[in-house]
Structures are given as C-alpha cells and as structure tokens.
Amino acid sequence: MSLEARVLTGAALEARLDEVARLRIAVFRDWPYLYEGSMDYERSYLSTYRTSPGAILVGAFDGDRLVGASTGTPMEDHAEDFAAAFARTGLPLDEIFYCAESVLLPDYRGHGMGHRFFDLREAHARALGRRHSAFCSVIRPEDHPLRPAAARSNEPFWRKRGYAPLPGVVAHYGWTDVGEERETQKPLQFWIRDL
Numbered sequence: 001m002s003l004e005a006r007v008l009t010g011a012a013l014e015a016r017l018d019e020v021a022r023l024r025i026a027v028f029r030d031w032p033y034l035y036e037g038s039m040d041y042e043r044s045y046l047s048t049y050r051t052s053p054g055a056i057l058v059g060a061f062d063g064d065r066l067v068g069a070s071t072g073t074p075m076e077d078h079a080e081d082f083a084a085a086f087a088r089t090g091l092p093l094d095e096i097f098y099c100a101e102s103v104l105l106p107d108y109r110g111h112g113m114g115h116r117f118f119d120l121r122e123a124h125a126r127a128l129g130r131r132h133s134a135f136c137s138v139i140r141p142e143d144h145p146l147r148p149a150a151a152r153s154n155e156p157f158w159r160k161r162g163y164a165p166l167p168g169v170v171a172h173y174g175w176t177d178v179g180e181e182r183e184t185q186k187p188l189q190f191w192i193r194d195l
Contacts (some may be wrong), residue, residue: 068104097125
C-alpha cells in the first residue's frame with residue numbers, strides 16, 4: 001500500500017468529483033449515515049465545490065487511485081441549512097471554514113489519514129484567513145435498529161483534535177436512508193475549534 005495525501009483545488013478538484021461521489025456513496029452507506037446514495041444526488045450536493053473559490057479536496061491516493069477524500073469550503077459557500085444553524089451564535093460566517101465529509105475505504109484506515117485530512121484542511125482554512133474550523137456529524141438515537149453492536153464514536157478523535165460540540169447548533173439536512181424510499185431530514189450536530 002502506498003497511501004499519500006494530496007491537496008486539490010480548482011480544476012484539479014473538479015476533475016475528481018465523480019470519484020468523490022462514488023466514495024461518499026460507498027462509505028456513507030455504513031453506520032451512522034446509512035446513506036442510500038445516487039450519482040444524481042451527489043452531483044447536486046458536490047456542485048458547491050465547483051463554484052466555491054475557497055474549496056479544497058484532500059485526496060487520499062494509492063498511486064493514482066482515489067481511496068479517500070476530505071473536503072471543505074468557506075462556511076458561507078456551503079448549504080444554506082448549515083449556515084443557518086449558526087444564526088444565533090454571534091460567529092461571523094466569513095470567519096468559519098466548514099470541514100465537510102471525510103471518507104476513506106476500510107482497507108486504508110488506521111494509517112493516520114484522518115489526521116492528515118484535518119491537518120491539511122485546517123492549514124487551508126488558515127491560509128484563507130479563517131479563525132474557526134467546524135464540521136457536523138449526524139445524530140442517531142442510541143436505540144436505532146441499524147446501530148451495529150460494535151459501533152464506536154469518533155468523538156474521542158475529534159476532541160483530541162481540539163474540537164467540541166457547539167450546544168444548540170444543529171443543522172437539518174435530508175437524504176434517503178438505506179431501505180427507505182424517500183428522503184428524510186436528519187439532525188447534524190456542529191463541532192468547532194479555534195484555528
């Protein structure tokens with residue numbers, strides 16, 4: 001295995017978006033997202049990365065094969081539902097960098113790529129003059145019928161990175177769950193750290 005992180009922006013980022021879509025569909029199908037993805041949904045969702053001049057893709061590559069992806073944009077360039085969650089915080093959106101998904105194929109986990117994803121996105125955010133880095137994570141009930149018995153939270157990793165949940169800052173975003181026929185809104189808790 002030859003695992004390498006590369007930063008892509010602009011046209012280089014755009015050229016890899018269909019690969020990012022396929023990774024999102026594969027990885028987010030698992031707990032806790034349970035995402036029944038489609039390329040049509042993905043192309044619409046990922047359009048933000050085509051239009052935001054501050055967007056970044058940190059790709060995890062095995063040779064030229066994209067095996068993981070972590071994205072981000074200035075908060076004001078991302079979905080309005082996400083920005084709206086910050087309305088009562090007093091934090092200016094133009095000071096926040098939104099770290100979106102981090103997806104990595106299972107065979108490549110456990111080699112430090114999660115830290116590289118955050119390191120490189122946070123460096124990009126600082127270069128853009130951002131003062132805060134934030135992301136969100138889906139909230140699922142403890143008794144959800146599809147929760148695996150061995151499910152473990154990423155919270156210890158996020159806290160080690162300096163992130164903490166923002167009380168009451170929850171966005172709602174819709175997607176179709178595995179085994180369902182229609183999209184439903186899911187609550188997503190925001191986490192933040194100073195840069």
